[in-house]
Amino acid sequence: MSYSDLGLIDSEVIAERHVRALDDSSPSAVPTTGVRVFGCGHDEAVLFREMGTRLGLTPSITEEAVSETNAELARGNRCISVSHKTQITNSTLLALSRVGVEYISTRSVGYNHIDVEFAASIGISVGNVDYSPDSVGDYTLMLMLMAVRHAKSIVRRADTHDYRLNDTRGRELRDLTVGVIGTGRIGTAVIDRLEGFGCRVLAHDSRPHASADYVPLDELLRQSDIVTLHTPLTADTHHLLDRQRIDQMKHGAYIVNTGRGPLLDTEALLSALESGRLGGAALDVVEGEEGVFYADCRRKLIENKALVRLQRLPNVLISPHSAYYTDHALNDTVENSLVNCLNFESGRTA
Known part of the structure; x- marks a missing residue:
């Protein structure tokens, strides 16, 4: 597969x-x-x-x-x-x-x-x-930049007229290694965009065909500062990033997911974020998004408790499955x- x-x-x-x-x-x-x-x-x-x-x-x-x-x-x-x-x-x-x-x-x-x-x-x-594929490719790069520049907390503070820098020093993509899992049309579009930032790019796919430095998945997880997911959701890729694989990632690394929510084990992700092992996450898709995303839930109780926990974290960006739009x-x-x-x-x- x-x-x-x-x-x-x-x-x-x-x-x-x-x-x-x-x-x-x-x-x-x-x-x-x-x-x-x-x-x-x-x-x-x-x-x-x-x-x-x-x-x-x-x-x-x-x-x-x-x-x-x-x-x-x-x-x-x-x-x-x-x-x-x-x-x-x-x-x-x-x-x-x-x-x-x-x-x-x-x-x-x-x-x-x-x-x-x-x-x-x-x-x-x-x-x-x-x-x-440019729609999701562009959006993925935007999420990466927002994550490593702490855009969520900066914008939220600015909205309340708190313009202090605090501890919001960001990182530059050229200093980072980005791991791209899945190199079809969208994954390849992401790789093409990353080349312009001068960062090191690693790739993983069971059938490599993009011009990239392909490595085994475990090696990609150990070396990457950002891991971005672009695989189809199948029985083989369900919880592709589970607790064991998330534990293999670099301390302070980021996860970006514009693929499908269940590619990530949400509970394992939450544990790594809340403990400080991961630096943050930018998610356009989440497990259990059905019935929540694409609906006006401002006056509704959100039953997806994991989604609510994710949104409370200052280093987690959530968007409602809109990368393609x-x-x-x-x-x-x-x-x-x-x-x-x-x-x-x-x-x-x-």
Whole structure:
């Protein structure tokens, strides 16, 4: 199993191929078919309608995430597009199968929110999408810089008009070693950006293919001042950084996670942070984020106690799974999700 970013299909290439074909054809040659889009926010809905027209698709928009209770809305559509924000249960997959769904395009690189094997067993294929790796690459570098420059505590104090420096001396990336775990499209984008800062970069992947200094995982953990995670979430990578591996890290090191929350053992991370073994963490994803991230929880009790503990720490940055969220990446995601459905309907494979 590679730690590279997953890519069931090279959607960007296929999208370009489809757009060229449509541009070169007459209006009468443009195919027309339908697709039901679930879990679709306003910003996505605008893009789905614009791109659907261009690609010859008629998207039907549903704001709510797909579920067993609303699966009937997909009747008449062999293809649906779903968000990554909600777990799709096997009972939902069964309900979709009963109304004739044969293909699910998830608007994400990862598909750990869908039991792909179960879906296949009931006749449903699942496809993912690629989107601009620069979105997450840029965000990851931002989190690294914020972590090593103590941005959270500095900004919070400034917000209360406390402008003293206190003990907030930061560190420069050129003086640090950064360990990149997973060197697919996103991991490679991070490595490309780090080269401009002059820091030493180590990499780990079971199938190395980037231009980087690859080392065993244990060695990367021992030598890195910052460890950043860019692997897919699988049975093999669940709690990839567990208590034992976190204990191998340098004293005062930082962890950055823009991959998936369960790549990190949260309790082990909290223990290392609260004891002072780690210098800090910057997390765009956390275990148990479902039902919390993407919701207005200002007047709600947060039941994820580990998340609350993390947010109380002055050296921990939390953002709500937003690293991918740029105009460029959203355009890629919507277009490639529709292209997946076009390919399925026309019998094309990547």
